[in-house]
Amino acid sequence: MSVKQISVFLENRPGALCEMTKVLADEAIDMRAFSLAETSEFGIARILVKDVYKAVTVLKDADYITSVSEAVAVAIPDVPGGLHSVIKAVADAGINLEYMYCFLGGKSGKAFLVCKVADVAAAESALSAKGAVLVEQDELAEL
Amino acid sequence: MERYYQPEIETASREQIRAWQDERLVKQVKHVWDNVPYYRKKMEDAGVCPEDIKGVDDIRKLPFVTKADLREGYPYGLLAEDLKNCVRIQSTSGTTGKRVVAFYTQHDIDLWEDCCARAITAAGGTNEDVCQVSYGYGLFTGGPGLNGGSHKVGCLTIPTSSGNTERQIMFIRDLNTTILCCTPSYAAYLGETMKEMGLSPEEIPLKAGIFGAEAWSEAMRQDIQKTMGIKAYDIYGLTELSGPGVAFECSAQTGMHINEDHFIAEVIDPDTLEPVPDGTYGELVFTAITKEAFPLIRYRTRDIVKLSHEPCPCGRTHVKMSKPRGRSDDMLIIRGVNVFPSQIETVLLNKGYPANYQIVVDRVNNTDTLDVQVEMTPEMFTDNMGEIAARQKDIVDGLKSMLGLKAKVSLVAPKSIVRSEGKAVRVIDKRKI
Structure with missing residues (x-):
């Protein structure tokens, strides 16, 4: 079920992110979600795209270091407590959330949550059991 | 079997080497006294005259020469031959201050190229090898020195000079280069680039590399050897003394043999200026005993090394110096x-x-x-x-x-x-x- 997330190593200095977004813009890469984590020294940009192969190739050609990993993407019910219900499902299953970020589906208007966990399958079955709507890589373009 | 370019010299007895040094030092001191007013003044100030120098044992009576002397003497102050007898100048990169200009007679160039030929032969080079010289040509001694040495050995010499990495790799592959000469950092870069191109060590025709002109570590050697599937040999030299080939590594890869028939090496404590024993790090001091145009006497190199007189399995009898721990200028x-x-x-x-x-x-x-x-x-x-x-x-x-x-x-x-x-x-x- 999961989605493929691209992580990109960035230096933490003015302009570093801009150089990378230019590469993506020049190659017309359509991003579905974007998140940036940083320390004082370096940062990691995390990106969801429809065509992972193309995005990784253009980044590599521009000398970026990337890694691709699986993450869980799940729709958040648009009601008070919607986020809590998703988080609780993961917590109840005893699964540790390494990090997470949200994005809005431009076409569906819905909010989605991307979760990084050690055991993707376990998290997905815990979420499915609670009736959560999971997103697959193939569905990203339609959101 | 170990090959030598000049076996009778490279494997000479210690007594023979000492006899050469004694005789050549006496002659050299007289040469600079007669021809270089700057040296004569320095020696007079130190209260020493050529008659006091009867052999290597007396070398410590002579004053040191430093980079400051070279700067002061720029350009002709330490020249010991008529300019009409000189055929070449080379110059330092000026990384540590003002450039040094060194002069060579044809004889000086000949001996310098012999030293480089010894290094190439020690790295396994023969007239069946293709030797790519990717050191810079021009004022820098790296290119001209190894180029001359490669000719003397009879290698097919490719004078690519430095730069244009794509072309370097194209020649290595198309002309089956077996010996590469360049700086270790450039060798590492070439290796990295070939690896990125997907070339495995087996697909790279190189068998040996002669890398010098900057300090590099044993770990870096291992890295380069692995990436390119070669044996990487160190080479040492200074423009002030001739260029690369003052000392070079043999198959044992445990230090560089100093060409003692041309250079007398001392290692001193840089503070007290007293000699230190074998195995102790100190500043390397050289006396060029065969150079005609630009003969330096007790030149303080600022390189920190240790010497070893232990017998070497390669059969060479000349003293070995460690890799410089760094130039005292780099420290x-x-x-x-x-x-x-x-x-x-x-x-x-x-x-x-x-x-x-x-x-x-x-x-x-x-x-x-x-x-x-x-x-x-x-x-x-x-x-x-x-x-x-x-x-x-x-x-x-x-x-x-x-x-x-x-x-x-x-x-x-x-x-x-x-x-x-x-x-x-x-x-x-x-x-x-």
């Missing part, structure tokens, strides 16, 4: 601690990082700061911030135990540190002292 004093860039390089390579790094020294609030910038590699990168931070800390700890200093380690983007085609710029010292 940084950070918070009162002596730091050589080569020590930092050793830590990084041992931990699997590339040889591309840069050291930035600054002074903030009257305290020296040491920032070691290391390039991130795909193998090191992970999506997990904690793991990356742990790797960073691992380098900090490694540096701390090597140097006794806390350094900052910055992981920088791949290829963001400028690759050098000549001497690598490893240190940026921003301190204004």
Whole structure:
């Protein structure tokens, strides 16, 4: 079920992110979600795209270091407590959330949550059991 | 079987070497006394005349020559021959101040090229080899020296000079280059590039490399050897003395044989100027006993090395010097601690990082700061911030135990540190002292 997330190593200095977004813009890469984590020294940009192969190739050609990993993407019910219900499902299953970020589906208007966990399958079955709507890589373009 | 370019010299008895040195030193001292007023004045000031020098035992009576003397004498002050007898000049890169201009007679060039030919032969070179000289040609001695040595050995010589990495690799592959001569940092870069092109060591025709002109560590040697599937040999030299080939490595790879028939080596304590015993690090001092045009007497190289007179399995009898631990010019004093860039390089390579790094020294609030910038590699990168931070800390700890200093380690983007085609710029010292 999961989605493929691209992580990109960035230096933490003015302009570093801009150089990378230019590469993506020049190659017309359509991003579905974007998140940036940083320390004082370096940062990691995390990106969801429809065509992972193309995005990784253009980044590599521009000398970026990337890694691709699986993450869980799940729709958040648009009601008070919607986020809590998703988080609780993961917590109840005893699964540790390494990090997470949200994005809005431009076409569906819905909010989605991307979760990084050690055991993707376990998290997905815990979420499915609670009736959560999971997103697959193939569905990203339609959101 | 070990091959020698000049076996009767390279494997001569210690007594024979000593006899050559005694005779040539006496002659050389007389030559500079007669022809170089600057030397005569220095010797008079030190209260010594040519008659006092009867052999190597008397060498310590002679005054030292330093880079400051060369600067003062620029350009003709230390010239010992008529200009009409000189056929060439070469010049230093000027990395440590003003350029030095050195003069050569045809005889000087001939002996210099012999020294380089010894180095190429020691690296396994014969007239069946293809030798690509990727050192810079021109004022820099690297290209001309190895070029001449390669001719003497009879190798098919490809004078690519430095730079144009794509063309370098094209020649290596198309012309089946077997011996590569360049700086170690450029060798590492060529290796890295060939690896990126998907070439395995088996697909690279090279068998040996002769890499010098800058300090490099044993770990870097292992790295280069592995990437290109070659044996990497060190070579040492100074423009002031001739150029590459003053000393060179043999198959034992445990130090560089100094060509003692041309150069008398001493190692001294740089503070007390007293000689230190074999096996103890000190400053290397050279006397060129066969040079005609630009003969330096007791020249303080600022290179920190140790000597070994232990018999070498290769059969050469000339004394061996260790890799310079760093030029005393390269040595940084950070918070009162002596730091050589080569020590930092050793830590990084041992931990699997590339040889591309840069050291930035600054002074903030009257305290020296040491920032070691290391390039991130795909193998090191992970999506997990904690793991990356742990790797960073691992380098900090490694540096701390090597140097006794806390350094900052910055992981920088791949290829963001400028690759050098000549001497690598490893240190940026921003301190204004």
